[in-house]
Amino acid sequence: MASSIQETKKKKRHQNPKKTKTSETLTLKEVKTLGSQLLSSRAHINNLPTLLSVLSPSSPLKFSLEALISLQSFFVPLVNEIPSKTLADPSKEKDPELVYKAWLRARFDEFVNSLIETAVDSRSEEALKDVALDAIMDFVKLGKDGKFQSAIYHRLLHSIVRNTSSVDSLIDLLASKYFKYLDVRYFTYTSLYKVANDSNSRHMAGISPKEAEKASSDPLSGNSKSQKPKGMHSEASSVNRILKKIKLKFTNAWLSFLRLPLPLDIYKEVLATLHQNVLPYMANPAILCDFLTMSYDIGGVISVMALSGLFVLMTKHGLEYPKFYEKLYALLTPAVFMAKHRALFFQLLDTCLKSSHLPAYLAAAFAKRLSRMALSVTPSGERLIIAIIHNLLRRHPSINFLVNKQDEEADGEASEGGDNSSQDAGIIRSVVQSKKHGIDPFKSEESDPSKSDAMRSSLWEIDTLRHHYCPAVSRFVASLESDLTVRAKTSEVTVADYCSGSYGTLFKQEVERRVKQVPLAFYKATPNTLFWGSEFPGWSFQDPRDNKQEGQDVDKGVSKTLGKDHTGSVKRQRVECV
Known part of the structure; x- marks a missing residue:
């Protein structure tokens, strides 16, 4: 009986989960x-x-x-x-x-x-x-x-x-x-x-x-x-x-x-970190030369990010890379202005082009390629390009002939010779002839800077920026011209100051800029039209209600009356309502 009671108690304890x-x-x-x-x-x-x-x-x-x-x-x-x-x-x-x-x-x-x-x-x-x-x-x-x-x-x-x-x-x-x-x-x-x-x-x-x-x-x-x-x-x-x-x-x-086998995002982060946090603390930094040169040869954003580490090996550890400037030249495309690490890239670019032993054709090729890129980048990118070209012209006086000149001045320099060599005179003549025919001999698609014919061209693209819609760009071009004229009182531009520019920074600078003289529109009489007829030959701007007559075909303020200009061509006369 006792044993059965004990067995019953054991079963109850086992069946009751609250006890455990x-x-x-x-x-x-x-x-x-x-x-x-x-x-x-x-x-x-x-x-x-x-x-x-x-x-x-x-x-x-x-x-x-x-x-x-x-x-x-x-x-x-x-x-x-x-x-x-x-x-x-x-x-x-x-x-x-x-x-x-x-x-x-x-x-x-x-x-x-x-x-x-x-x-x-x-x-x-x-x-x-x-x-x-x-x-x-x-x-x-x-x-x-x-x-x-x-x-x-x-x-x-x-x-x-x-x-x-x-x-x-x-x-x-x-x-x-x-x-x-x-x-x-x-x-x-x-x-x-x-x-x-x-x-x-x-x-x-x-x-x-x-x-x-x-x-x-x-x-x-x-x-x-x-x-x-x-x-x-x-x-x-x-x-x-x-x-x-x-x-x-x-x-x-x-x-x-x-x-x-690193994924692409990790690969980019490694390249961005390598030159600061890895190379200075390695037992033998030159051991990474193969990794960096292979990364530099890939092209695109990878090459841009590998440039920092490769530059450290070249300047501090004696690495020789014969095609360095050729690869660097190929990296200069409008896409590089959208890269995440563009600021560091352009600072390194400016540093790499600082050597006084850089051949004239190479300095001219970089200046011309940057000048051509100025036609297709944002205003902040154009200011950065102007800063780098400014430094190139100051460091390498042998390429000053690239600055766009009037034909008469170039002809005079080519005929007089002056202090220029016969080779420089020939280059100036070819530039003048190309300008007369409206042809730019520069080969923008050429990846080899020695074959780009930059020495026969000019920086006409920078000259067009004098009339840029963004005031900051046009003012910077004007300061560039005065700087090159009076070299003794000026110095190189700090490229880092222009690397992080954007539409937002340009807008902020213009809003905060103090304007001494505000341009005002003055009219002797109150204008009754938006445009003056003299500004658009062949078109007339007037209120159709002023000369509307019975039976005249007027459709939404646009007259269908046709007239002839001085060349005999027929043009439609447009009448606008003010």
Whole structure:
């Protein structure tokens, strides 16, 4: 009878779900109680799995924080006692203490995985991510003998790379809090190198532009004061040796990353970041010459963005690129004025054309190509073109003949010769002959600047901008002419001041500009028509009501009376109502 009663009670307990507490049915007070019991006595060790189930991105913030703090407080004192490996078959182990430690090791790994999942998951709130990251890094630095626990850190970075959602906030936290430590940077580059070279980790090519930018941070920006923080370092190497090793790891990590099949948006972000955040800190920057030259040869926006890194290698690391100016010349198309990084491109263009050893034909070709582009770009782009051409004419006096002159002046210079060589005189004669026939010998479609015939042309396109509808453009052309006339009192134009111009900036400048004299329209008599007839030969503008007669065919104010002009051609006389 007693046995049947006990069996009945067991069945009732099994059938009643309210008696079993799960992570969904726990209250915050019960979570706190479970944590306190776990920290107070080993007898409550079974609270550990329950608290682990509460720590989840889907759990309420207060529940997760409470479980996280309790679990972290429990595991921190036991880190050195937990075995590094779990038992192959715990059931065959006879020592209860070893079985307990093996079980504890499995729960610790589960806790670390939960922390990483919580930190990476986009559902987690920022406060929870912050606490989870701090807990992870605590276990990273609390290894045996104070050694850096690279295995845990590698798992964190591997999860960041594998994650498909945005992890920008986590990257910001990691960079702002821990990238000041050299050992963190060292193992960051080591882990990224391993991930990039893993055959099963090609998904790293999908890393977001924000992560690519963070990964390219200065590897040596940590001060000497932070090179040996408490509990974060091995003291085996000197500072110089550590810095060299970090540079090498940084270089290897970037090389392995650049070998991946990068998507186009990531590829562009890498090229935009390379010259500032990568090349100055590599062990051997010239190792990227193949990558940059191949990118520069692609053309279009990719070439524009690769120019910065290639320029650094040419000017600071002795890279020789014979077709550099030919490729740069080919990049000058109206589309470049719409590129995202156009400001940096035009500043580099102006710098590349600054050398006094630049041949005259090359300077003339760039000036002429820019001049032709001025006919098809926005007013802000035209001002930028005028600034670059202005600097070219000042730096290279041998191409001053390109400035549009009157035929009589050019004929006089060609006949007198003056200080010009016979070759210059011949060029001036060809320019004059071309102008007389209305032909421009410049070959705008030619990609080779040496074959463009720019030396036989002139900058007539800039002359047309004197009558531009935008006052800022016409004023700038006028200042260009006076500047070239009085060179001693003027200097080069700063191209950077015109790189970020737009319709909005031009409008703002015109609105804020103080006008000394306002043009006014003055009429001796009140006008009764919109246009004067003398301005449009063959047309007459008058009110049809003034001469409307009975029987005259008037259709909506337009007279069908026809008349003849002085050439005998018949034109329709148009009558407009005012």
